[in-house]
Amino acid sequence: MKKVLTAATALGLVTLLSGCALLYPNWGTSEGPSDSQSPSASATATPSETPSESASPSPSVDLKPATVSFIDYGTDGSSVYVIAEVTNVAENGGQCTLNFSSGSTSKTLTVKAEENASSTQCYPIYLPLTGLPKGAAKLTVSYASPGYSVSSQTVEVTVP
Numbered sequence: 001m002k003k004v005l006t007a008a009t010a011l012g013l014v015t016l017l018s019g020c021a022l023l024y025p026n027w028g029t030s031e032g033p034s035d036s037q038s039p040s041a042s043a044t045a046t047p048s049e050t051p052s053e054s055a056s057p058s059p060s061v062d063l064k065p066a067t068v069s070f071i072d073y074g075t076d077g078s079s080v081y082v083i084a085e086v087t088n089v090a091e092n093g094g095q096c097t098l099n100f101s102s103g104s105t106s107k108t109l110t111v112k113a114e115e116n117a118s119s120t121q122c123y124p125i126y127l128p129l130t131g132l133p134k135g136a137a138k139l140t141v142s143y144a145s146p147g148y149s150v151s152s153q154t155v156e157v158t159v160p
Contacts, residue, residue: 065088066086066087066088066089066143066148066150067086067087067088067150067152068084068085068086068087068096068141068142068143068150068151068152069084069085069086069087069152070082070083070084070139070141070152070155071083071084071085073139073155073157074157075129075157075158075159075160077129077160078128078129079126079127079128079129080100080126080127080129080132080137080139080157080159081124081125081126081127082098082122082124082125082127082139082141083122083124083125084096084121084122084125084141084152085116085119085120085121085122086113086119086120086121086122086143086148086150087119088119089119089120089143089145089147089148090115090116090117090118090119090120091115091120091145091147092113092114092115092120093113093145093146094112094113094120094143094144094145094148095110095111095112095113095143095144095145096110096111096112096113096122096123096125096141096142096143097109097110097111097141097142097143097144098110098111098125098127098139098140098141099139099140099141099142100127100132100137100138100139101137101138102132102133102135102136102137102138102159103133103135105131105132105133107127107132109125109127111123111124111125113143113145120143122141122143125141129159129160132159133159134159134160135158135159136156136157136158136159137156137157137158137159138154138155138156139154139155139156139157140152140153140154140155
């Protein structure tokens with residue numbers, strides 16, 4: 001009976017530990033939150049890497065149409081926050097840029113994006129409320145990588 005209990009415990013432990021890879025898809029790689037998580041402010045929404053027109057075309061790759069979608073957005077008392085993903089694309093190396101506009105005030109903030117199981121997720125974007133005008137504001141998120149350049153639909157948020 002002790003052997004059966006020991007074997008069942010060992011099997012359960014192995015199953016539990018292997019499930020960690022499902023919770024964090026980049027387990028065991030150098031990619032992930034241990035990389036710099038702090039968003040970098042950007043004066044323009046131009047990605048730092050743009051494919052050159054003289055570059056030879058890559059082998060025929062069937063790229064799916066990508067879409068930037070908002071998972072969550074709003075204000076939390078100290079910032080405007082956005083959580084977004086790029087659907088139909090699962091890749092590392094891209095950047096997500098938040099475009100904020102309210103009246104004559106425009107701000108942009110660029111963060112890294114990371115591959116997930118079936119999509120690409122933008123790191124959470126936090127734009128401090130300091131200096132932002134109160135009232136209605138429009139948010140758009142764009143995604144840029146060597147293979148894609150897409151933008152979300154515009155959503156509105158109220159700045160308190």
